[in-house]
Structure formats: C-alpha cells, structure tokens
Amino acid sequence: MMAHPTSDDEMVGGPTRHVPVLLQEVLxxxxxxxxxWVLDGTFGFGGYSSAIMKAGSNVLGVDRDPEAAVRATVLQQTFGSQLKFQxxxxxxxxxxxxxxxxxxxDAVVLDIGVSSMQLDDAHRGFSFMQDGPLxxxxxxSGASAADVVxxxxxxxxxxxFKQLGEEKQARRIAEAIVTQRAQQSFETTLDLANCIEKAVGRKPQQKIHPATRVFQALRIFVNAELDELVDGLVAAEKCLKPGGRLVVVTFHSLEDRIxxxxFQERSKKHAGGSRYMPEQELAEPSFEMIVKGAVGPGDEELERNPRARSAKLRAAYRTEAPVHDLDARALGLPRLLADNRVGEM
Known part of the structure; x- marks a missing residue:
C-alpha cells in the first residue's frame, strides 16, 4: 500500500500536474x-498524448470531460491526423x-485520477481550496456530489466515506451531515468542508484538512472511478495486440491495489484466477510484466514536484494468450462496489 499523501490537493485528486507525472518513465x-497507435484513455490536457506524438506515434485520445475535447481540437491543429479524439x-x-x-x-496508457484543469476550476467542485458548487x-452529467450528500x-x-476515502470518523461525519442538511441543504464545497471540520475538529498542527478523505470518497463514488478502472483494464486486455503495452499511473492506494x-492475476498461469472461481483448465498468462513492482518518480522529479511522490507506474506486455474469465472481487474492490458487480468478467 502507498502511504497517504500529505497535502490537501493530493488527497482530493492527485498531484496538480500541468506537466504529467512520470512522463519520461511512461515514454x-x-x-x-x-x-x-496508442490509446490515451485519460486524455485530460493532453500531456502524455503530446509527448507520445512528438515521439512519432499516433494517439487515440479518450476522455469523458467535455473540456478535454476542446483541448484535443487545439492539439489537432499541431499534430493533424496523428490525433483522433473520442x-x-x-x-x-x-x-x-x-x-x-x-x-x-499497440499500447494503452491510463493516468488515473483528476486533472489539474479540473482541480483548478472552482466551478467543478472537486476541491475545497476554493469555494464552488458541490x-x-x-x-x-448525472448525479452530483451534492445529490449524494x-x-x-x-x-x-x-x-x-470509510471504504472509498478510508476515513476513520466516517460515521460521525455522516451523522453530522444528515443533521445539518435537515436545516439547510449542502450546495457548495465549503458548506461541506466546514461541516466536517466542525464535526471532527482540527488540531493547529494538522496538515491534512479533515474534509480531505471525504472529498476523495465522494469524487470516486460520483464518477464510479474504481469500477471504471476495472472496466478499463479488462478492455485493454481485449484490444491490445500481442506485444502491446499497458501502462497505468495511479495516485493512491485504492487504485494501485486494483x-x-x-497484473498479478493476468501474468501467472492459474486455474481460474481467484478463490471465488471454480477449478478449470489452466489458463495461460495474458500479460507479462515489463518491470517488477511499481516505478516511482526519481529524485529530480521529486525536487521539482514533491507532490509526485505518491505516483506509481505499473506496466505489462500483452501475450498471445486468449482472454479468460476474471472475477472482479479478486482485484480488491471495496465491498461497497464489489457487491454490486457481476462476479465474472
């Protein structure tokens, strides 16, 4: 497990990264x-994609944020047919x-988390560092954090709060929220942050704001981020050619565990992949690890951007083995999410 980040913006969404974290390691x-053709599944501001295209490859960018599509249009003026966006x-x-x-x-790259352009826009409501709509x-589109709260x-x-934010005082915070909303609904980020701080207190020397893990949990829940990660890994397995590379950068323990x-499940020969599945004919590994374990930022990057210390890169090659069943529960999804998923994929 990676240690919890020690600044508010890290916990809420990962390092603020105008320059992509672990860029050279990704390349x-x-x-x-x-x-x-490389698929950048978290296109964002196009940082990884730009570097990949400068190296000569073509990019298919994918992102659900409408603002990413605007950035893709700008980059297409420079890279032309090298870039497609969906x-x-x-x-x-x-x-x-x-x-x-x-x-x-030929490859898929995923940079999990929220981008700097999302964090910096108070109107998106990802951070309580600035007041904005919750x-x-x-x-x-869809249900907002305010709808949930x-x-x-x-x-x-x-x-x-407990399972997606690893918040130890989840019950007390939840009760405080329900009590306050009976008087007035939560509408802004500071409405919620102030309620949480009042409920659990804050010591003068405390670096992490008491609302940090709750905001992380709400963001993950509203956007179904961990479910999306599982789906993305399975989808990459299906569409990579033999020898194709899957590179994933994560920023907190829940993502990295999945x-x-x-990769552990898919890079070994086994009879079913988990204790949840019945014995069956041994399945060949569908991935081969490129590096053992995870790659973190080097000293030079940490000196330039200390908040990058929580980033981890994991990567593997696609083998020629066919795709076989995967039980999502074996990937360490929090029970809140795992219980709502179909067991085999």
Whole structure:
C-alpha cells in the first residue's frame, strides 16, 4: 500500500500536474514508434498524448470531460491526423478502438485520477481550496456530489466515506451531515468542508484538512472511478495486440491495489484466477510484466514536484494468450462496489 499523501490537493485528486507525472518513465515504458497507435484513455490536457506524438506515434485520445475535447481540437491543429479524439469513458476503450478501426492497439496508457484543469476550476467542485458548487462530475452529467450528500442515508454515506476515502470518523461525519442538511441543504464545497471540520475538529498542527478523505470518497463514488478502472483494464486486455503495452499511473492506494492485483492475476498461469472461481483448465498468462513492482518518480522529479511522490507506474506486455474469465472481487474492490458487480468478467 502507498502511504497517504500529505497535502490537501493530493488527497482530493492527485498531484496538480500541468506537466504529467512520470512522463519520461511512461515514454520509456511505452517506447512509442512511428506508425503505432496508442490509446490515451485519460486524455485530460493532453500531456502524455503530446509527448507520445512528438515521439512519432499516433494517439487515440479518450476522455469523458467535455473540456478535454476542446483541448484535443487545439492539439489537432499541431499534430493533424496523428490525433483522433473520442468522447467517452476509458472503460469503453475496446469498443471505441474498434469503432475507430484501430483495434488491435499497440499500447494503452491510463493516468488515473483528476486533472489539474479540473482541480483548478472552482466551478467543478472537486476541491475545497476554493469555494464552488458541490459537483465533482467529470462528465458534467448525472448525479452530483451534492445529490449524494443531500440524498443518501447516514449509513450509506458512512460506507462511502470509510471504504472509498478510508476515513476513520466516517460515521460521525455522516451523522453530522444528515443533521445539518435537515436545516439547510449542502450546495457548495465549503458548506461541506466546514461541516466536517466542525464535526471532527482540527488540531493547529494538522496538515491534512479533515474534509480531505471525504472529498476523495465522494469524487470516486460520483464518477464510479474504481469500477471504471476495472472496466478499463479488462478492455485493454481485449484490444491490445500481442506485444502491446499497458501502462497505468495511479495516485493512491485504492487504485494501485486494483492495478497490482490485475497484473498479478493476468501474468501467472492459474486455474481460474481467484478463490471465488471454480477449478478449470489452466489458463495461460495474458500479460507479462515489463518491470517488477511499481516505478516511482526519481529524485529530480521529486525536487521539482514533491507532490509526485505518491505516483506509481505499473506496466505489462500483452501475450498471445486468449482472454479468460476474471472475477472482479479478486482485484480488491471495496465491498461497497464489489457487491454490486457481476462476479465474472
């Protein structure tokens, strides 16, 4: 497990990164070549994509945030036909690649979390560092964080905060929220942050704001981020060509645990992949690890951007083995999410 970040913006969404974290490590692992097609499933501001295209490869960018599509239009003025963009979730990347006529792909890269452009915009409601609507929706559609906070029962809120934010005082915070909303609904980020701080207190020397883990949990829940990650890993397995590379950068322990266990399950020969599945014929590994364990930022990057210390890169090659069943529960999804998923994928 990675240690909890020690600044508010890290916990709420990962390092603020105008320059992509672990950029050189991502490029070294991908080894982009002219004529290849790389799917950037978390296009964002286009940081990884720009570097990949400068190295000669083509990019199919995917992102559910409408603002990413605007950035893609700008980059297309520079890179032309090297860049294609499709609005959508990276859990749908296999279907998107096939629709674009680009499957099987040479590589897939995923940078999990919220981008700097989302964090910096107070109107998106991802951070309590600035007051803004309690929103947090990456796709800018569907139920918002305010809908969850104002509509869910105390027990449900406590489960979200504990399992997705690893918040130790989840129950007390949930009860405080329900009590306050009976008087007035939560509308802004500071409404919620102030309620949480009042409920649990804050010591003068405390570096992490007491609302940090709750905001993380709400963001993950509203955007179904961990479910999306599982879907994206499975989709990449389906649409990568033999020898194709899957590179994933994560920023907190819940994400990294899922990626780590996925690669562990898919890089060994086994009879079913988990204790949840019955014995069956041994399945060949569908991935081969490029590096053992995870790659973190070097000293130079940490000196330039100390908040990058929580980033981890994991990567593997796709083998020629066919895709076989995967039980999502074996990947370490929090019970809140795992119980709602179909067991085998």
């Amino acid at each position: 070294d692992t991908l080894s982009p070549e002219k004529g290849q 609005a959508g979730c990276f859990g749908e990347l296999a279907e998107i690649a096939m629709e674009q006529g680009l499957a099987p792909l 929103d947090m929706r990456m796709a800018q 104002n509509g869910y029962e105390s027990k449900e809120l406590a489960q979200i 990626v780590k266990r996925f």
